[in-house]
Structure formats: C-alpha cells, structure tokens
Amino acid sequence: MSEIKEYTVTVLSENKIGVLNRVTGIYLRHKINLESLRAVETSVPNVKMMIISSYTTEEQISLVVKQIKRIVEVFDARYSVVEKITPEAIYGNILSELRQSRQEN
C-alpha cells in the first residue's frame, strides 16, 4: 500500500470556474506535487475531463480521489496506474533543441 507510484487521476466535471482550483487544492493539502495536468472536452457540452498525474501512494491517492468526488461540480473521479505519456514522445524535438542550444534562464 505504501509504495510510491505514478498515479493518473481523471476527473469528470462541470466546466465551471474554480473547479480546477478546488481539485489542485486537494493535492496541495496532501502535499503532492503534480507531474502533469490537462483538461479535455468531452462529447457532452460543458462537461470536461481533467487528467492529472502525480507520484504518491495508493492510500493517499484513494483519499485524494474521494475528496475530489466530494466537490459539488464533480460527477466522478478515478485513479489508475497507467503507461506514462512522456513529454519526449510529444515534444521530443523542442526538448532536444532545448538541451542542445538554449541556456536555462
């Protein structure tokens, strides 16, 4: 139970101001850093899905997900351990260029 893994949480919610803040606020309260976060449209108007990944334990992520579900505008939330979608796979060219040429600022 206490092994740290990368968990991906998906959150289906109303597309309303502040929902994202409430969701990320729950991660903050548990002091969990977010590795990636995005929100996508769904086939239903005004309903969106967030996809959030973070490294944590199953105990923590299950509590985080229950607390996310408690948000009034959230329909459902789930967690799973999934194949990692790496930035390299999508942004490999830019990252390669960055590594070679541009200094960090």
Added chain:
Amino acid sequence: MTKRYNISGAEALLLSLLEEKADTVFGYPGGAIIPLYDCLYGYTDRIRHILTRHEQGAVHAAQGYARATGRTGVCMATSGPGATNLITGIADAMIDSTPLVCITAQVAASLLGTDAFQEADIISMTMPITKWNYQATSAKEIGEAISKAFYIARTGRPGPVLIDITRNAQVEMLESFEYHPCTGLRSYDPRPQADPDELAKAVGLLDTAVRPLMIVGQGVKLSGGESEAVKLAEKCAMPMASTLMGLSAVPTAHPLFVGKVGMHGNVAANEMTQSADVIVAAGMRFSDRVTGDISKYAPNAKIIHIDIDPVEHSKNVKADVSLLGDAREILSLLLEKCATHNGERHEWMAQAKEAYDREYKYVIEKALHLKEGNISMGETVDGVARHLGGEAIVVTDVGQHQMFASRYSRFNNTRSFITSGGLGTMGFGLPAAIGAKIGCPQRQVVLFVGDGGLQMTIQELGTIMQCGIDVKIVILNNGYLGMVRQWQELFFEKRYSFTKLADPDFVTLASAYGIAAKRVVRRDELEEAISEMCAHKGAFLLDVAVESEENVFPMVPAGKSISNLIFSDLHHE
C-alpha cells in the same frame, strides 16, 4: 414568489433570503456592502439583522443559530478585511458540518484583480474551507447563486457556502426578478442510498452481536435521527456512547447511555469501545481525538459505519460494513430489520457500571465533592447543571472548561450542546451563545467559557447589550490557558511557557456593558450565585474563581491507545 420588476441586485438578494425563510442575519457593514445594507434598511420588518462587534462574532453567531435550530445560519460582511475575518468561523463550520450561507461584498467587477481598496480574493481563500463558493459579478446571477447556496449548505453533509457579490452587482437594476429554489444539481448527489447487501450484513452483525455498542455522532442530530438511534439501541439492548459533537442527541439519563468517547471521555465509553464486538458508528468520523492510537482502536469490533459522506468511510478506521447515506434513514432501516434482543445484556451492562464506579471513585468524587480548597470547574458545571435540570442549551468555548462542561452537563433534549469540536476554536463560545439564543429565544442558554477564550471575542458583550440578549455567561476562571498549561504540566515538565494570564476585572467590564455580573471565590457562595444567575431576567456574567492548576481527567495522552486512560497526576507519574 410573484415576479418583481425594477429591483436592484441587493433587493434581489434580500428577497432570495426571504424565499429561503432566512429571516435572521448576523453581520457587520462596511464600504463595499453599503448598497446591500441600504436596501436592508427597508426590510427590517421582515429580516432581523444582528449587528455584532466583529465579523468573527457574526459567523460564530450564525453557527450557534444553525446548531441550535437546525436551520441554515446566515452572516454577511464587507469585502477585504470583513471577509477575511469570517475565515475562522467558516473553517470551523466546515469541519463541524454546520450549514451556513456567508455573504461577502466584493469590489466592483471592473476593479477585480487590481489590488483595489479592500479587495481580497476571498473565493480563493475560502476554497478549501467551503463546501461551495461563488462570485456574482452581475445582478442577474444573484438569485440562482443564493438558491444553490442554501441547497448545497443544508443537503448531504451540511457545510458552509460563501457567496461573494461585487458592488456593481448589488446596485445594478434587474428589469424583472423571480426566485426559483434549487431542487437539484446534476453533478451532486446529496442523498446516497445505502447498499442493500451492506445493510443485510449490518443486520446480521447486530443480530449476532454479544457486546454491541452504538457511538452517536453529530450526524444523528443533523439527520434528525435521534429517536431512531434510541429505538434501535433499545431494540438491540445496545449501550450508547456519544462523541463530543453528538452530545445531547440522546438523553444523558437514558439507562443505555454510557457517556462520551475520546481523549477526555468517560471510562465506560472508551473501555467498552475496546471490548465491543460490534460498533455501530452513527454519523461520526473517528477523529483522532476519538480514537487515540488508531492501530489499537476497537481491536475486537466489527465496525458498521453510517455516514452520508463517502470520504469518511474507511478514512481513519477501516469499516467492516459501510452504510453510505442519511443517518436517520439508515437507522430506521436497521430498526425495521433487526431482531429484538430479549432481555438486558447483564454482563455487558455490568462493565458500564463497573467502569462508572471506578470513574466515580478516581475522578468524579474528587472533582465534584470537594470539602476544602478552591472551587473546581467540575463542581461549578455540576452546580449549574442541577439548576437547569437538563433543559438548557449549553454552549462552550474551547479548553478545559469545555471538557468539564461536556462531562458534567445533562441533556434532556437534542441540539442542546453547542461547541467547537473539530477546529477547537477559542473565541467561539460567546458569539455562538448569542446565535443560539437568537434562534431559540424561549430556551435558557448558558455559556461556559474560560478567561482566555472569552477575551478572544469579548467585544460581543456589546452585541448582548445592544440587542438585549439573555445569555448566562459562566467564566471558569483559572487565570491560565488551562488546557495548554495541563499539557505543559504533564508532558513538558511544568514549563508554563506563556500560559499565565493577567485578567481584567470581568465584573467591572460586564457592568461597563450594562450586564449584571458577580464574582465568586468561596465554595459556600457558589450555590446562591448560580441561583441568582439562573433567576435573573436578562444577561448575567458569573465569574467563578476556580482552582488554577486543576486538570481534566480521565485523559488519553495524545497518540496513546484509549485503553491507556490516566486518572490523575499521581496515576500518570
């Protein structure tokens, strides 16, 4: 309601409150909220506004009102510091599941995010401590925001909601306005139904239990399930314990009532938790102050957990049976399906009697029947309790006096014990007592408060004076921040770091506010002073000089198992 034409956003707000039958508001005006207060000026025949002396007083009063009446408490404050002053009360209401609608004003929408005068981002600040919040930046949003606010605050697991209304939204005119109460939201299920299989498992466990125990939490009061809880206990011959927040849900004098669980709980309630084979946890959340060392909690029990909030299920204590839903509904289903237990459980109830006798010998007798020395907190609470006969609403602040008040008060009726449980907010007591009295004017309201906590919101004596509120204030005055001092004595080698207080003359202070007051130092004056206070028409402050280094016992030291109760300083050493 009938359609209204050409009204301002502020008026739409007040009409919305009236539609929700919210006729009492606790608040404090200021710059950005002037338009709303201007409108309120014309509504004083329909809406009673209680002017507190600080916004924290307004929110705690709204909490006291909600907890005493079961209705949603309403408070209002201006933007910036007015709004931020509500934060402690909102956090308190969140953790103690109190339905509140907090209305804050905000700078004009055109100024949002510009560091305008008295601008504070109260929506961001209150996100983790509200069940829901919303900023209305135009008049047309107000009606819907208020209807959702009341619906969300009172349904499901109740909690605080904050509605922030920009100045322009208050003054904008609406061509027409019609209020539609919120009846549901597609993403929000406030009435989850318990799984029938889990219900059947619960019935099976209860029917075969040898040493069952019910622990009554505040959820029983919030759902109105008090009589179902008592009937289920009677049908199963099951003793009932209570959490701090659950106190008064079941009558203290009920033969099956075995007391309060937790850190300063009763011996019977804690020891029976440890030896029970089935625990029905009704609307309680296994807080750390209830469980102590969780790995050693209730080692022999199958746990049947009743709670409307899915987050609470198996959060702290793993439930063997999870009954998700309204406590009253689930208790009545269990009541219907459980077999009647024939006769009493003599052996099991004998454990309660034996534990009580031990608690009496080691703790109660010493606390209540002193012959010499200073007055004790316990005997003061007991003296007041004997006068009130279990009929009053008892309000407390936070600290040693709170534990004594919870141990020695008696309750015949539900919603009669109002305290800050989860957050442990010093300063809660005085304003909460004001709110309770406003909500239940026909009931006697008695506040127990320490000399420390009283000074955190003492300005509310002004509210009592202005509004003529009849609350009885009993200061258990030990000249210390007593609970912290107790921990310093027991666990920090008596290093009393900044816990000694130099107090004002509270009687003189009360008289400055026109409040009758008396100070008692000697034991032989106590009884008469309590009689005088109880008989007095109007507010009364009784400053009782109690033993300065008295400790609350029994006690479970933080992080220890609830089996490790300590009974006295001596016992500890």
